[in-house]
Amino acid sequence: MLVEFRSSYAAVVYAHSTEEVSAVVRLCAETRTPLISFGTGTSLEGHIQAVHGGVCLDLSEMNGILEVNAADMDCRVQAGVTRKSLNSHLRETGLHFPVDPGADASLGGMVACGASGTSTVRYGTMRENTLGLTAVLASGAVVRTGGRARKSSAGYDLTRLLVGSEGTLAIITEAQLKLYPLPAAVSAATCLFPTLEAAAAAVASLLQSGVPLARCELLDASAIRAFNSYATEVPDVPVGPTLFLEFEGVSDEMVGAIASVAKECCDDSGGGSFQWATSESERRRLWAARHSTYYAALALRPGSRGIVTDAVVPISRLAEVMRQTADDVASSGVWGPIFGHAGDGNFHCILLVRHDDPPEYVAKLNAINERLMARTLAAGGSCTGEHGIGVGKKKYLVPQYGENTVEMMRELKRSLDPLNILNPGKVVDI
Amino acid sequence: MLVEFRSSYAAVVYAHSTEEVSAVVRLCAETRTPLISFGTGTSLEGHIQAVHGGVCLDLSEMNGILEVNAADMDCRVQAGVTRKSLNSHLRETGLHFPVDPGADASLGGMVACGASGTSTVRYGTMRENTLGLTAVLASGAVVRTGGRARKSSAGYDLTRLLVGSEGTLAIITEAQLKLYPLPAAVSAATCLFPTLEAAAAAVASLLQSGVPLARCELLDASAIRAFNSYATEVPDVPVGPTLFLEFEGVSDEMVGAIASVAKECCDDSGGGSFQWATSESERRRLWAARHSTYYAALALRPGSRGIVTDAVVPISRLAEVMRQTADDVASSGVWGPIFGHAGDGNFHCILLVRHDDPPEYVAKLNAINERLMARTLAAGGSCTGEHGIGVGKKKYLVPQYGENTVEMMRELKRSLDPLNILNPGKVVDI
Numbered sequence: 001m002l003v004e005f006r007s008s009y010a011a012v013v014y015a016h017s018t019e020e021v022s023a024v025v026r027l028c029a030e031t032r033t034p035l036i037s038f039g040t041g042t043s044l045e046g047h048i049q050a051v052h053g054g055v056c057l058d059l060s061e062m063n064g065i066l067e068v069n070a071a072d073m074d075c076r077v078q079a080g081v082t083r084k085s086l087n088s089h090l091r092e093t094g095l096h097f098p099v100d101p102g103a104d105a106s107l108g109g110m111v112a113c114g115a116s117g118t119s120t121v122r123y124g125t126m127r128e129n130t131l132g133l134t135a136v137l138a139s140g141a142v143v144r145t146g147g148r149a150r151k152s153s154a155g156y157d158l159t160r161l162l163v164g165s166e167g168t169l170a171i172i173t174e175a176q177l178k179l180y181p182l183p184a185a186v187s188a189a190t191c192l193f194p195t196l197e198a199a200a201a202a203v204a205s206l207l208q209s210g211v212p213l214a215r216c217e218l219l220d221a222s223a224i225r226a227f228n229s230y231a232t233e234v235p236d237v238p239v240g241p242t243l244f245l246e247f248e249g250v251s252d253e254m255v256g257a258i259a260s261v262a263k264e265c266c267d268d269s270g271g272g273s274f275q276w277a278t279s280e281s282e283r284r285r286l287w288a289a290r291h292s293t294y295y296a297a298l299a300l301r302p303g304s305r306g307i308v309t310d311a312v313v314p315i316s317r318l319a320e321v322m323r324q325t326a327d328d329v330a331s332s333g334v335w336g337p338i339f340g341h342a343g344d345g346n347f348h349c350i351l352l353v354r355h356d357d358p359p360e361y362v363a364k365l366n367a368i369n370e371r372l373m374a375r376t377l378a379a380g381g382s383c384t385g386e387h388g389i390g391v392g393k394k395k396y397l398v399p400q401y402g403e404n405t406v407e408m409m410r411e412l413k414r415s416l417d418p419l420n421i422l423n424p425g426k427v428v429d430i
Numbered sequence: 431m432l433v434e435f436r437s438s439y440a441a442v443v444y445a446h447s448t449e450e451v452s453a454v455v456r457l458c459a460e461t462r463t464p465l466i467s468f469g470t471g472t473s474l475e476g477h478i479q480a481v482h483g484g485v486c487l488d489l490s491e492m493n494g495i496l497e498v499n500a501a502d503m504d505c506r507v508q509a510g511v512t513r514k515s516l517n518s519h520l521r522e523t524g525l526h527f528p529v530d531p532g533a534d535a536s537l538g539g540m541v542a543c544g545a546s547g548t549s550t551v552r553y554g555t556m557r558e559n560t561l562g563l564t565a566v567l568a569s570g571a572v573v574r575t576g577g578r579a580r581k582s583s584a585g586y587d588l589t590r591l592l593v594g595s596e597g598t599l600a601i602i603t604e605a606q607l608k609l610y611p612l613p614a615a616v617s618a619a620t621c622l623f624p625t626l627e628a629a630a631a632a633v634a635s636l637l638q639s640g641v642p643l644a645r646c647e648l649l650d651a652s653a654i655r656a657f658n659s660y661a662t663e664v665p666d667v668p669v670g671p672t673l674f675l676e677f678e679g680v681s682d683e684m685v686g687a688i689a690s691v692a693k694e695c696c697d698d699s700g701g702g703s704f705q706w707a708t709s710e711s712e713r714r715r716l717w718a719a720r721h722s723t724y725y726a727a728l729a730l731r732p733g734s735r736g737i738v739t740d741a742v743v744p745i746s747r748l749a750e751v752m753r754q755t756a757d758d759v760a761s762s763g764v765w766g767p768i769f770g771h772a773g774d775g776n777f778h779c780i781l782l783v784r785h786d787d788p789p790e791y792v793a794k795l796n797a798i799n800e801r802l803m804a805r806t807l808a809a810g811g812s813c814t815g816e817h818g819i820g821v822g823k824k825k826y827l828v829p830q831y832g833e834n835t836v837e838m839m840r841e842l843k844r845s846l847d848p849l850n851i852l853n854p855g856k857v858v859d860i
Contacts, residue, residue, distance in 0.1 A: 069744065069746070071634060071638075071744075071745070071746040072744040072745050072746050073637065073638065074744070094638075113583065114583035114587075115583075116581055116583075120581060124558070125581050125583075127587065127590070128554070128558060137834075137838065141834045141837070141838075142834060143831075143832075143834045143835040143838050144831060144832055144834075144835055145831070145835060147810060147811070147812055147830070148744045148810045148811075149742040149743060149744060149775060149776075149810070149811045149812040149815065150742070150744075150745075150774045150775050150776075151546055151550060151555050151742060151774050151776065151812075151815055151816065152742060152812035152814065152815060153543065153544035153545075153546075153555075153594050153812075153814050153815065153816050153817065153818045153819070154812045154813050154814050154818075154819060154823070154826070154827065154830060154831075155594075155819055155827050155831070155836070155839050155857055155858070156591060156594065156595055156599070156839045156842055156843075156857070157544075157557065157590045157591060157593065157594055158835065158838060158839065160557070160587045160590035160591070161586060161587060161590070161591050161842075163587065164583050164585075164586070164587055165586055169586070180640070181637075181638050181639060181640040183640055184639070184640065204501060207503065207611075208501075208503065208524075208611050209611060209614070209680055210610070210611040210613055210614065210678075210679075210680055211680055212642070212680075248640070249640075249687070250639055250640055250641055250642075250687070250688060250691040251687050251690075251691055253683070253686075253687035253690075254684055254687035254688060254691075256683075257679070257680070257681050257683035257684035257687055258680060258684060260681075260683075261680040261681055261684075312579040312580070312581060312582060313579060314499065314501075314502040314504070314578045314579060314580075315501070315502050315580075316499070316501040316502050344580045344581050345579055345580050346579075346580075346581065380577060380578045380579070381577070381578070381579045382577055382579040382581075382582035382583075382584045383584050384582065384583050384584050385579065385581055385582060385583065386581065386583050387583065388583045388584075389583070389584060389585055393584070396584070397584065397585050400577070400584060401573075401574060401575070401584075401585070402573075402574060404567075404571045404572060404573045404574075405573040405574055405575060405588065406585070407571070408567065408571075408573050408588060408846075409585050409586045409588065411845055411846065412586055412591075412842070412845065412846075413586075414845070415841055415842065415844070415845030416838075416841065416842075427585055427586070428585070
């Protein structure tokens with residue numbers, strides 16, 4: 001996070017097929033040229049920066065949807081297809097691809113980054129939703145991992161080794177993905193809590209009761225305040241830690257049965273005014289503060305951009321780490337509304353920075369993030385829930401895992417990319 | 431499958447801690463001695479055979495349950511803890527560990543084998559349920575992978591590289607596992623179909639309707655006949671392809687809502703006499719034929735043991751591959767009832783063999799399996815859904831994945847175990 005990159009690509013190559021990617025990789029291997037694959041450029045930890053120079057391999061024109069197997073609920077796409085274009089294409093099938101990191105990222109990039117988002121509590125991350133890959137190794141060899149079967153124990157799990165490898169072990173050119181039926185019934189709910197602790201207790205209660213959550217998001221009071229000052233055309237919503245829930249099911253009866261148990265869980269944890277809705281317009285209204293969190297945050301300080309932290313902890317530690325972070329933001333005198341994928345224990349703080357901020361101001365934000373990372377690791381969490389390592393988080397890997405484990409990662413990198421041409425300087429250094 | 435092993439261990443070492451395992455690995459590295467880890471010995475593809483001699487590392491006495499974090503629904507166990515002993519230990523917490531391969535296998539073995547079973551359609555395999563591992567590398571170095579966070583994108587996914595690696599990349603000594611609440615309400619159902627195709631169509635319809643299935647098993651007519659001749663104390667059940675379903679939920683209302691949509695899916699696919707029950711005794715009665723499948727099969731031919739094939743295909747090909755296999759069994763004049771984890775596209779044929787069968791008989795069984803594997807790969811499936819590669823299925827890896835992909839597996843093996851001391855001769859040869 002917050003690393004400044006001063007670098008540029010020597011060239012940008014647009015590839016259109018796995019064979020072209022293989023040819024480019026072979027050329028880069030011959031000339032020992034770093035190769036950085038590029039999808040939509042929406043990653044957040046410097047993944048696409050040319051820290052050692054080199055060639056940018058732009059896969060955005062590899063945007064073919066190669067197959068949709070509706071009967072088996074899977075599809076095969078080229079790496080440059082974005083998640084929204086896939087979902088548009090699927091519209092008539094009654095199926096969808098649910099992983100939603102916010103940005104309209106390319107699916108190859110989402111695989112490479114191990115992306116997830118608001119629907120992960122129900123559908124999992126890219127790890128659970130990638131059935132197989134076509135990828136080009138550093139030698140130029142093309143591999144096909146996984147397959148179309150829903151499960152398999154045939155050999156090493158190369159698919160999941162490549163998911164989240166951030167372009168450092170292979171170039172992903174195609175992905176076989178799981179699809180899901182659009183739910184027959186959906187309902188949404190919101191619930192205000194007196195404290196972050198009470199809201200987190202409600203999340204724990206929902207999970208421990210086995211309530212099937214489609215989404216489970218938490219906004220802190222400062223994020224709600226940001227919404228109220230941003231969305232001046234609608235009435236203010238009550239300020240305080242607020243849970244945003246969504247339920248899905250095969251019928252209104254099923255969704256109603258779920259919502260009724262969910263309400264009990266929230267009530268028992270001190271939640272007030274549990275509101276729920278089934279019509280799309282009412283659901284949209286209930287969730288408005290969550291849907292506009294990012295832009296509401298930016299509006300707190302005109303002209304700023306958001307630097308989004310990323311931390312994930314066991315649920316039992318979520319309230320404590322969120323509160324300490326909110327306190328840290330407040331006492332540092334900066335802006336930083338907090339929202340979280342609470343059902344996963346994952347949360348973000350949107351730190352606002354302007355290009356003309358003095359170095360001392362930027363240093364404050366960096367210090368907040370450093371303390372957040374220390375707190376997260378001490379709580380048994382991970383330095384990144386969904387943004388990946390890139391350049392910005394390399395330094396936390398050894399504190400998180402220990403030297404032996406990171407050395408095992410380096411050994412894999414050395415083994416699969418001995419010339420260090422695939423996105424060098426990211427994830428681990430060799 | 432069906433490989434005969436004539437080998438024995440030079441010694442059996444009982445380890446009690448990760449440190450002891452590390453010391454044994456270092457000694458084996460010094461002396462280039464093969465090391466075969468052993469849990470309960472319930473794997474099916476020759477994983478624990480000493481094909482190159484060597485030492486058996488018995489982990490069954492590493493049976494400590496190190497932590498149960500009820501609030502976060504996770505636990506940490508030593509590798510030798512069996513799934514049943516973990517679930518007994520959890521009884522008072524309202525939580526359970528759901529992956530159920532049938533045998534009371536050790537959890538370390540289940541991780542190593544990438545195990546799954548009847549509950550996988552709901553809860554996933556060991557891949558989805560292993561949060562982190564402690565493991566000893568071939569150098570003796572101890573690594574800790576993953577962690578307690580519910581998701582993470584911090585570096586290469588070493589956990590899932592080791593899940594399913596069958597003791598060939600590292601010795602797993604501890605596992606951090608996801609736990610789940612025991613469901614508040616459960617119901618079971620059975621439904622008879624005129625053909626395998628109709629039953630498979632019902633499964634596809636259930637999945638495409640988003641019906642949350644807790645279990646979804648399919649028995650062919652020969653498996654039902656085997657049950658009727660085995661369970662003479664209960665009335666015969668109607669003979670024909672039969673689906674065995676289970677639903678879970680937070681309340682009877684939720685489970686009822688699910689069962690009602692499930693019944694529609696079965697009716698629309700030509701299913702007859704959809705029966706369902708919520709009380710435990712009635713559920714047990716409905717599912718009796720499924721629960722006793724294996725022993726009913728053995729009873730068809732007294733004195734025999736079952737050789738269990740393992741294949742997984744996309745759901746749209748399940749009926750066809752099951753039918754061709756059933757026809758092959760019938761026309762070969764052998765016994766081979768078929769049952770499947772239909773919701774995953776995974777099925778098994780129980781081929782019966784006696785120690786005094788002539789070589790021609792055994793050759794017939796091998797030929798059935800060879801044809802099944804060819805059919806499975808042609809249908810875009812995997813040569814093993816849950817039993818793993820071991821020795822018996824090595825030869826199918828190149829046909830399934832292609833040479834480049836298997837070479838990538840070999841490269842990982844060479845990199846992490848350059849002396850080839852960890853369970854050599856399994857998964858891939860180097």
